[in-house]
Amino acid sequence: MVTQALSKPKLLVLIGPTAVGKTKLSLSLAAEYGAEIISGDSMQVYRGMDVGTAKATLEEREAIPHHLIDIHEPDHPFSVAEFQERSRSLITEIHDRGHLPFLVGGTGLYVESLCYDFHFSEHGSDEAFREEMRQYAELHGNEALLERLREVDPEMGDRLHANDQRRIxxxxxxxxxxxxxxxxxxxxxxxxxxYELCIVGLTMDRALLYKRIEERIDLMVEQGLVEEVRRLKEMGYGLQHIAMQGLGYKEILGYLDGALTLEEAIVQLKQDTRRFAKRQLSWFRHMKDIEWVDVTDLGNFSAHLDQIHAIIADKLKIERQYH
Known part of the structure; x- marks a missing residue:
């Protein structure tokens, strides 16, 4: 059981770039601390988008409670505000069950906004401006739209991916x-x-990370990524839906629409994912309170776990349940 401080609820957080190994470590940690995992990934909320978002398997989710996975259809515009609201409620519910809330993910804005309770200024909206920007992107491409952002807000331009049209x-x-x-x-x-925070960040040698990204994408293709995107396309989902602009979906749609060969789409996906990982790391470098663990030595999993256990004991003053 997790004993909660009177003032602030405890929150364990595991972050890191795509393909660094968050899922494997999170499952081991959750089992040892009696934790429930809250997904901090903006894409895993969508049903039918399993291969391309690298969700934990159904068996893994049966063994460890997971939240904010498969909660929306791909045409739902999931927002950071909805993520915050749902996650805050979940943290309370998980604590009330005597368990440890465990946020795991790589969407930097989502994770940071929850950890530090961001309140975004209400500037209203300008639908005509939004439509003008959407048309600009359709005419000139997402990269050109991102360049417009870089001109007025270089830091945010460097932290967002070109495919993230809605946030741009x-x-x-x-x-x-x-x-x-x-x-x-x-x-x-x-x-x-x-919250009483413990944020653990995973990092590894950049060349190894890029190799793991490429291997993961090859595995996704073997596991049926093309078939998954084709099924979504047949259901009527396309680039007009934010979910389909995500990594893996946009590139494979290009292949299915005849704009790219499959080989070109895979090369593009690998390149886009490497750039995404770089932006994730850039975002996390702006965050505070992160305890970094280098997991480059893949054969030393138990040592990495021991290092994280020591960080958790120091930050949250709790011990493993099973060891």
Whole structure:
């Protein structure tokens, strides 16, 4: 059982770039601490998008409770605000069950906004501006749209991926409506956390990480990524839906639409994913309170676990249940 501090609930967090090994470590840690996992991934919320989002298997999810996975159809515009609201409620419910809430994921804005209880300024919206930006992206491409953001907010431009059209447009809209950079707003948000936090970050040699990314994508193709995207396309989901602009889906749609060969789509996906991992690491470097663990030595899994156990004992003052 987790004994909760009177002032703040405990929250264990595991972050790191894609393919660094978060899932394997999180399952071991959750089993040892009696934790329930909250997904901090903006894509795993979507049903039918399993291979491309590298969800934990059904067996793994039966062994360890997982939350915020398979909660929406791919046409739902999942937002950071919804993520915050749902996660806050889950943290309370998990604590009430005597378990440890365990946030695991790589979507930096989602993780940081929950850990530090971000409150985003209400600047309203300008639907005409949004539509103008969507049309600009359709005409010139997402990379050109991202370049527009870099011109007014270079830091946010470097932290977002070109495929993340909705957040790029929102950042442009915030500047358009207020004259303020979204990156500056985020900086002033970093206040005291409402939780007793332990944030563990996984890192590894960059060349090894890129090799693991490429191997993971090859495995995804073997496991049926193309068939998954084809099924979604046949159900009527396309690039007009935010979910389908995610890594793996946009590139394979290009193949299914005849714009790319399968080989070209896979090469593009590997390149896009390497860039995404670089942006994830850039985002995490701006965060505070992270205890970094280098997991480059893949054969030393137990040593990595021991290092994390020591961090948890120091930060949260709790011990493993099973050891």
């Amino acid at each position: 447009i929102r950042a442009l809209e915030v500047y358009h409506l207020s004259g303020q950079r979204l990156s500056e707003q985020l900086k002033v948000q970093k206040k005291q956390s409402p």
